[in-house]
């Protein structure tokens with residue numbers, strides 16, 4: 548970040564100096580020709596000539612987003628002078644994340660902050676509120692589609708954890724169940740505590756993402772009033788592209804509509820409802836809690852009966868959680884990535900650590916259809 552900034556400043560300074568030198572050379576020639584040119588006139592002419600350059604550089608802005616998919620939704624609205632950074636690094640899970648001092652500094656120097664505003668990135672809430680920066684909170688955009696967290700059947704009942712004092716009241720069984728990730732839960736408590744029962748994976752809805760594009764486009768037009776037309780144009784082109792992508796995916800996923808599957812954690816409700824997919828449950832619902840032995844046994848029984856076509860793991864969580872369920876059984880195992888991890892090669896080639904949202908949705912669609920069209924061996 549600092550490197551980028553200092554190289555940017557260097558670049559700007561260099562161009563500025565070169566331009567001033569050009570202007571001086573020009574003025575020298577001009578005054579030589581006119582002989583009577585005074586120093587004062589030269590100075591005001593210089594000011595006039597450098598003004599357009601100065602005003603352009605003012606409107607290059609810093610945007611910070613909480614999680615990679617949000618970057619993928621808004622990146623096509625920005626121009627090359629803007630700087631977009633993502634707090635959550637590729638491969639990390641947002642559930643239970645805590646802001647680092649470097650994240651705080653990044654947020655402090657941002658002109659615009661974009662976040663989900665749901666339990667998924669509620670680790671931003673306090674800071675965003677305190678900073679009083681311009682921000683777009685996806686959950687607060689008018690007309691946004693929200694669903695409650697699913698429960699019942701193989702959608703594990705969502706249980707909340709409480710303050711340390713109340714924790715002693717939990718029964719022994721529950722404690723054993725959670726022991727492994729106890730440390731993580733402490734961060735998670737406060738987050739889930741204040742959350743409503745809204746399913747926070749709002750960016751998995753194509754409709755919500757279109758609304759985010761529009762909301763961010765409006766903020767950018769206010770922040771960069773001299774580029775309104777460009778931003779409007781970029782926004783419209785991007786919305787059209789997303790609409791096309793949505794239509795393609797709709798066709799593709801029609802073929803696997805009736806195939807039941809299990810996911811590792813319930814991040815896909817919005818996507819499923821959009822495309823009519825048949826998710827029948829999750830191995831875990833609260834992302835920080837390992838499923839109980841009883842639950843694993845229940846799921847295995849379901850798979851043995853042939854009631855599930857595919858079980859999806861996720862790159863952000865340990866594979867053993869899915870293996871505990873599928874070991875020794877005949878079942879397809881696929882992978883779904885709700886964060887859109889990109890490889891190091893991708894990052895080097897594209898100079899960004901996230902994939903654009905159309906690619907993100909196409910990848911998800913492929914992951915679903917690959918596993919749901921395979922025959923169980």
Ligand SMILES: [Zn+2]
Nearest residue numbers: 642812814834
């Ligand atoms: Zn999640």
